[in-house]
Amino acid sequence: MPSATAQDTGTPSARRAHWSVRLAEFLDAHAGRPPRDKTERLAWARAFHAELQETGLAAPGWPTEAGGMGLDLADQIAYHQQMTAVRAPKHPCGLSFIVAPTLIKHGTAEQKKRFLRPLLRADEFWCQGFSEPDAGSDLTSLTTRAERAGDEYIVNGQKLWTTMAHLADWMFALIRTGPAGPGGAGISYLLIPMKSRGITVRPLKDISGGTHFSEVYFDDVRVPVENLVGEEHGGWAIARTSLGHERATAFLSDEFRFRRVVNELHRLAKTSGAANDPLVRQDLARIEASVRVLASNSRRALDAVLQGRDPGPAASVNRLVRAEFDQRLHEVALRVLGPDAVLGQREPTAPEGGRWTYGYLMSRSSTIGAGTAEIQRNTIAERVLGLPSGRKQA
Amino acid sequence: MTADAETEKELRETLGGLLRRRCDIETVAALADGPESWDRDLWRELVAMGVPGLTVPEENGGEGAGFSLAVAAQEELGRRLAPVPMVSVVAARTALVAAGTDEAARLLGRVGSEGMTATLAVGRTTDGWTPAEGVLAVEGSAGWTLDGTVPVIADAPCAAVFLVAAETGVGPALFAVEPQDRCVMTPVDALDPTRPLGAVGLTACPARLVAGPDAFDDVLRSAERAALVLLAADAVGVAAEAMDLAVEYARTRQQFGRAIGSFQAVSHRCANMLVAVESARALVAAAAGALDELGPDTDTAVSLAAAEALETAVVVVQGCLQVHGGMGFTWEHPAHRYLRRAKAAEALVALPDRLRERAATGMLPAA
Numbered sequence: 001m002p003s004a005t006a007q008d009t010g011t012p013s014a015r016r017a018h019w020s021v022r023l024a025e026f027l028d029a030h031a032g033r034p035p036r037d038k039t040e041r042l043a044w045a046r047a048f049h050a051e052l053q054e055t056g057l058a059a060p061g062w063p064t065e066a067g068g069m070g071l072d073l074a075d076q077i078a079y080h081q082q083m084t085a086v087r088a089p090k091h092p093c094g095l096s097f098i099v100a101p102t103l104i105k106h107g108t109a110e111q112k113k114r115f116l117r118p119l120l121r122a123d124e125f126w127c128q129g130f131s132e133p134d135a136g137s138d139l140t141s142l143t144t145r146a147e148r149a150g151d152e153y154i155v156n157g158q159k160l161w162t163t164m165a166h167l168a169d170w171m172f173a174l175i176r177t178g179p180a181g182p183g184g185a186g187i188s189y190l191l192i193p194m195k196s197r198g199i200t201v202r203p204l205k206d207i208s209g210g211t212h213f214s215e216v217y218f219d220d221v222r223v224p225v226e227n228l229v230g231e232e233h234g235g236w237a238i239a240r241t242s243l244g245h246e247r248a249t250a251f252l253s254d255e256f257r258f259r260r261v262v263n264e265l266h267r268l269a270k271t272s273g274a275a276n277d278p279l280v281r282q283d284l285a286r287i288e289a290s291v292r293v294l295a296s297n298s299r300r301a302l303d304a305v306l307q308g309r310d311p312g313p314a315a316s317v318n319r320l321v322r323a324e325f326d327q328r329l330h331e332v333a334l335r336v337l338g339p340d341a342v343l344g345q346r347e348p349t350a351p352e353g354g355r356w357t358y359g360y361l362m363s364r365s366s367t368i369g370a371g372t373a374e375i376q377r378n379t380i381a382e383r384v385l386g387l388p389s390g391r392k393q394a
Numbered sequence: 395m396t397a398d399a400e401t402e403k404e405l406r407e408t409l410g411g412l413l414r415r416r417c418d419i420e421t422v423a424a425l426a427d428g429p430e431s432w433d434r435d436l437w438r439e440l441v442a443m444g445v446p447g448l449t450v451p452e453e454n455g456g457e458g459a460g461f462s463l464a465v466a467a468q469e470e471l472g473r474r475l476a477p478v479p480m481v482s483v484v485a486a487r488t489a490l491v492a493a494g495t496d497e498a499a500r501l502l503g504r505v506g507s508e509g510m511t512a513t514l515a516v517g518r519t520t521d522g523w524t525p526a527e528g529v530l531a532v533e534g535s536a537g538w539t540l541d542g543t544v545p546v547i548a549d550a551p552c553a554a555v556f557l558v559a560a561e562t563g564v565g566p567a568l569f570a571v572e573p574q575d576r577c578v579m580t581p582v583d584a585l586d587p588t589r590p591l592g593a594v595g596l597t598a599c600p601a602r603l604v605a606g607p608d609a610f611d612d613v614l615r616s617a618e619r620a621a622l623v624l625l626a627a628d629a630v631g632v633a634a635e636a637m638d639l640a641v642e643y644a645r646t647r648q649q650f651g652r653a654i655g656s657f658q659a660v661s662h663r664c665a666n667m668l669v670a671v672e673s674a675r676a677l678v679a680a681a682a683g684a685l686d687e688l689g690p691d692t693d694t695a696v697s698l699a700a701a702e703a704l705e706t707a708v709v710v711v712q713g714c715l716q717v718h719g720g721m722g723f724t725w726e727h728p729a730h731r732y733l734r735r736a737k738a739a740e741a742l743v744a745l746p747d748r749l750r751e752r753a754a755t756g757m758l759p760a761a
């Protein structure tokens with residue numbers, strides 16, 4: 001068996017050793033606790049990801065032409081494991097990784113050049129402008145519209161629930177450019193600078209009292225036509241095709257995060273003594289089963305995507321399992337807290353700084369935010385099982 | 395209609411009307427988010443109506459109406475998230491009635507005539523109330539004094555008297571203390587701000603014996619049963635209102651060109667809410683009856699009702715939030731206030747799964 005030398009970096013395992021050694025060095029050099037202050041913590045995460053990009057260690061799954069590492073499945077898994085193990089700061093704008101695959105697949109060369117690097121570096125933040133007051137689950141009925149005027153679009157209307165809008169530099173938006181029709185007709189995919197004149201962002205408080213999403217109003221907002229992604233009126237298909245890919249890879253990093261949170265729940269159960277209660281042990285075993293289902297499903301989905309196949313049922317199933325798992329996990333956590341579950345998230349004496357109570361409240365959006373659990377079940381029933389749609393009968 | 399049903403209907407109407415006027419969601423939200431933790435004026439009106447004394451026998455200064463009527467009142471209070479210490483005061487008054495000592499009678503007089511608020515300061519476990527850990531009572535020439543800390547007490551910020559379950563050296567006993575410089579109450583941030591919490595620190599604090607070690611267990615169990623049944627009734631009200639909000643939204647919110655309530659995923663969820671609310675209400679009524687006519691089945695009836703109602707409230711409110719989609723996840727929408735009240739109630743006295751375990755043990759004693 002030949003020994004691994006510098007010349008062997010062409011073989012997959014040697015290449016893996018190569019990047020993982022560099023990543024280990026990078027993580028070593030950037031080890032440290034996150035700052036307590038929210039603003040400082042954000043700056044810290046931004047700096048981390050800028051340097052990660054600089055070092056060529058960002059975006060393990062993206063093709064190298066797009067500025068990624070082009071790693072295969074096994075390597076991507078190892079990469080995420082390595083990052084999670086040391087609790088490396090998450091990219092501060094998760095939504096960027098919804099628009100990125102779209103740009104890689106459908107963007108023009110200029111768009112890729114302009115947007116991908118600052119996106120990876122977290123120099124620029126993105127928000128997703130899809131939902132509207134009257135278009136939530138029924139997204140194709142959206143009415144925020146753009147009219148073409150020379151080489152500009154003029155946008156009017158309102159988006160709602162726009163996460164990160166108050167911090168974002170750009171919005172990727174679905175905008176009506178033509179009459180509504182079947183299959184999301186008349187919808188275009190536009191990239192809108194959030195600093196544009198005519199945009200008003202009104203932050204909304206959420207269940208925890210924090211501000212994570214906003215209402216966004218458009219009043220004659222001028223957007224250059226070159227900010228259109230794909231064909232005019234072809235936005236709906238673009239938004240959908242990128243979703244499959246996005247979901248499959250997103251699972252991967254979540255998988256390790258979930259594993260870690262479950263381990264933390266075990267620790268909480270042991271310290272509080274709840275781990276000795278047979279009723280709690282049942283709950284913990286169920287949680288364990290779910291986290292293992294998630295792990296195996298996300299690998300299957302990713303495997304399919306990397307082989308150019310549709311991730312199929314595994315992705316739809318996983319999305320739903322994941323959403324409901326997140327809620328169940330936090331319900332069990334409050335059960336484990338026992339009498340302390342009455343404490344508020346700001347109570348200094350609350351176990352682990354009140355994180356489980358905060359997590360419980362926030363987890364209520366897992367079955368709403370990225371498409372409701374009901375809509376996901378419709379998708380499974382109609383697209384995976386081939387059952388007729390209840391919506392179209394009327 | 396029987397006389398009881400008639401009285402209950404009247405009480406619900408009068409109280410419901412008062413709460414609609416005095417305790418709408420804006421008032422509750424302003425109180426919950428502000429520095430004041432409870433609604434003193436509303437409490438005064440409830441005292442004037444005799445609501446906190448419904449369960450107390452007439453000879454002890456109460457209305458002598460029993461738990462059957464009290465749970466109806468509490469359901470109305472739960473519906474409106476009323477920020478008043480009704481559950482704690484009823485539990486405290488029940489403890490005093492069970493104690494039957496001169497000191498207890500004296501306190502009952504004040505609670506009855508002056509509308510004085512009282513709460514129990516006890517140890518809290520997943521299985522229910524115990525003596526407060528590390529609180530010691532010492533008898534000196536000038537009477538009893540207490541030392542120690544009780545970290546979490548329901549309705550402590552509203553209480554004029556604490557009934558402290560302390561250790562005497564020859565067994566736990568119940569003592570009365572009043573807030574002063576040797577009995578310091580510190581507010582504790584609560585998941586549910588409509589039921590404020592506090593810690594109490596005692597340093598050589600003068601205390602009066604309410605129930606000695608012989609009576610302690612019975613007194614504490616009576617108080618716990620009262621608290622569980624009222625909390626369960628509150629949960630039924632919380633669930634009933636959350637169901638109404640969900641049904642109303644399902645009827646009016648349009649997606650895909652029709653009301654979302656026409657999708658069976660939504661309509662079945664709402665139908666399940668009604669089944670759960672009605673079931674919980676039935677069990678709570680039965681448990682209240684079992685408290686009014688104490689018998690061998692009382693504990694089981696109380697445990698089953700509390701487990702069912704507390705869990706139902708959480709499931710129904712979570713469902714209400716889900717039916718509202720993004721709207722239900724906002725601070726402005728009342729769903730989270732109902733969720734907080736429901737979720738905190740589950741952990742306040744004893745957890746639903748432990749209560750079921752308790753009921754099972756009562757039904758099927760170990761061989």
Ligand SMILES: Cc1cc2nc3c(=O)[nH]c(=O)nc-3n(C[C@H](O)[C@H](O)[C@H](O)COP(=O)(O)OP(=O)(O)OC[C@H]3O[C@@H](n4cnc5c(N)ncnc54)[C@H](O)[C@@H]3O)c2cc1C
Nearest residue numbers: 128130131136137161163365369372374657716717719720
């Ligand atoms: C925390 C959070 C963050 C979000 N971030 C963003 C963001 O960044 N960008 C963005 O564009 N959007 C965002 N959203 C919006 C989210 O996508 C919508 O809330 C979601 O699509 C549901 O839409 P809705 O809120 O209008 O609910 P509705 O569509 O009105 O649904 C209400 C209820 O009806 C049910 N329902 C509707 N149609 C059907 C049907 N056909 N069959 C069965 N049941 C049905 C739903 O499941 C739900 O229970 C966010 C939402 C949340 C909660």
